[in-house]
Amino acid sequence: MALPGKQILVNAFNMNSVGHINHGTWTHPRDTSTDYRKLDYWTSLAKTLERGLFDGLFLADILGTYDIYGGNVDLTLRESIQLPVNDPILLVSAMAAVTEHLGFGVTVNVNQEPPYTFARRMSTLDHLTGGRIGWNIVTGYLDSAARAVGRDAQTGHDLRYDQADEYLDVLYKLWEGSWDEDAVRRDKAARVFADPAKVRKVIHHGRFYDVEGYHLSEPSPQRTPLLYQAGASGRGQRFAARHAECVFIGALTPEAAQKTSRDIRAAVVAAGRRPEDVKIFVGINVVTDRSSAAAREKLQDYLAHTSPEAGLAHFAASTGIDFARYGLDDPIPYGETNSIQSATKLAQTQKWTKRDLLAKHALGGRYPALVGTPAEVADELERWVRVGEIDGFNLTRIVAPESYEDFADLVVPELQDRGLYKTEYAAGTLRHKVFGAGDRLPARHAAEAFRPNRLAAE
Ligand SMILES: Cc1cc2nc3c(=O)[nH]c(=O)nc-3n(C[C@H](O)[C@H](O)[C@H](O)COP(=O)(O)O)c2cc1C
Known part of the structure; x- marks a missing residue:
């Protein structure tokens, strides 16, 4: 909970793409985001973030394309609105090799691959990063993603969360339940690598998934990666309540953040x-x-380089509404959506017209902007934490990597002077750094039900 004097958590918010949140700024002369396809773009970014003692690099991802605005991907391609977008997971090992403490929150959609293979990929990264991996659980919001893999449309909004709930149960069984803590002996003299009595097959037959198999990885430092989530609808919040350790919210004011934060x-x-x-x-x-x-x-x-229209095209995909069809001041019939419910609801409540939306996307995106000296920005960050009852921020890149460098060089020292930001990293895994309570999920988390002691008692 937001307490006076507590330290603010900060993630860099990024994506393995050119355009992310602040559309259009890729055209700024100092922006280097068109180099996203080169490894040294990412390794150099990771070093900058670690210099600024950022808690993590949070990588968004999307399966599918933004084809709602105008009914095509023309603007999406011209402005590179999250297209092209490369796989975020493949960046992590390289960045981990040049850093010691920086955490990585990687977005992966639960529809991307079966839980069995995904569990191994996360465990592998948890081993290779020394326990610095986090996972942003997303269920998707684009029909274009469903069509790309042979389905007519995506699953219904709430059903997506039901399916994700079961996906998580399978993962907990694999990560938390398949191997006992002391299963691995690595005993050369006794010729025992792992004790067969301490490794068990996961048997899961559910509504959406059937799995029979041993987890392929031995226990990693965190076992379950640090879990991020961003669903804000009623069903999304119930999902977050069961699983999430870090919740990412969109809020235009600290007061709005406070309401969401209290609800969560x-x-x-x-x-x-x-x-x-x-x-x-x-x-x-x-x-x-x-x-x-x-x-x-x-x-x-x-502002001379942003594209509010590209921001609007992104918002069209988030809400499923083709704003290109409307005049600047036409009323927009916001209805039920199968996309991001929370985004649509906000626009509906505010009765935003296209003119309003373009103004809100002046910076190419809709996130609140704090503009000023390091002291002025620090004042605002403090206010957001206090009033919004939040714990930290996902900092966008308006111009990459300048936005992160400015924060590291100017704002971080100011926050440190106020005792609101760490002066060195704590030791340990990402979960331990964030919560200070050990490497593993606490016993009051849903994962506990799938741990061997609990399984044995059943
Ligand atoms: C701030 C924020 C960031 C998000 N980032 C991603 C993302 O990177 N990839 C993705 O597929 N969905 C992303 N989403 C969508 C959410 O994961 C979720 O599917 C969406 O918010 C639907 O939630 P709701 O209908 O429960 O509000 C994000 C949502 C929010 C609010």
Whole structure:
């Protein structure tokens, strides 16, 4: 919970693509995001983030393309609105090799692959990173993703979460239940690598998944990766309440963040956990410089390169509404959506027209922007944490990597002076760094039911 004097958590928010949140800024002369396909772009970014003591690099991902706006992908391609987009998982080993502490939160859709193979990929990364891997659980919101793999449309909104619940159960069985803690002996003299009595086959026959098999990886430092989630609808929050350790919310004001944050913590408590068992992150833009005037000038320079229309095309995909069909001041019939319910509901409540939406996407995206000197930005960050009852931020890149460098060089020292930011990394796994309570999920988490001691008792 937001307490005075607590340290603020910060992730860099990024994607293995050119356009991410702030559309259009790839055209800025100092922006290097078109190099996203080169390894040194990522290794150099990881080193910058570790220099700034960022808690993690949070990598978004999307399966499918943004084809709602105008009914095609023309603008999506011209402005590179999350297309092309490369696989985020493949970046992690390289970045882990050049860092010691930085965490990695990787978005993977539960529809991407069966839980059995996904469990091994995460365990592999947990081993290779020394326990620095996190997973952002997403269920998808694009019909284009379903069509790309031979289905007519995506599964219904709430059913997607039901399926994801079972996907997680299978993963917990594999990560937490298949191998006992002392299963691996590595005893050369006795010729025993692993004790067969301490490794068990997972047998799962459910509504969506059938699995019979041993987890392919031996226990990794965290076993289950640190779990991120971003669902904000009622069903999405119930899913978060059961599984998520870090919840990523979109909020335009600290007051809006407070409401969402209270709702999430109440749902977490209803699920038998503690309010502080989830850390809540808000997506934020920061534009800073040594003087207020220089920061405002920097903002104007960024604004000259953004594409509000590309931002709107992204929002069209999030809501499933083709805004290209409407005049600037036409009322927009927001209805039920099978895409991101929370995004659509907000637009509906506010009765946003296309003109309103273009203005909201002035920076190419809709995230709140904090603009000013490091002290002014720090004041605002403090206010967001206090009023919003949040724990930290996912910091966007407006211009890459400048946005992260400015934060590391200017804002971090200011926050450190106020005692609001770490001055060195804590030792241990990502989960331990974030919660300070060990490497593994606590016993009050849903995963506990799938641990060997619990399985044996049944
Ligand atoms: C801030 C934020 C970031 C998200 N990032 C991704 C992402 O990278 N990939 C993705 O497929 N979905 C992403 N989503 C979508 C969510 O995972 C989820 O599918 C969506 O919010 C639907 O939730 P709701 O209908 O419960 O609100 C994001 C959502 C929010 C609010």
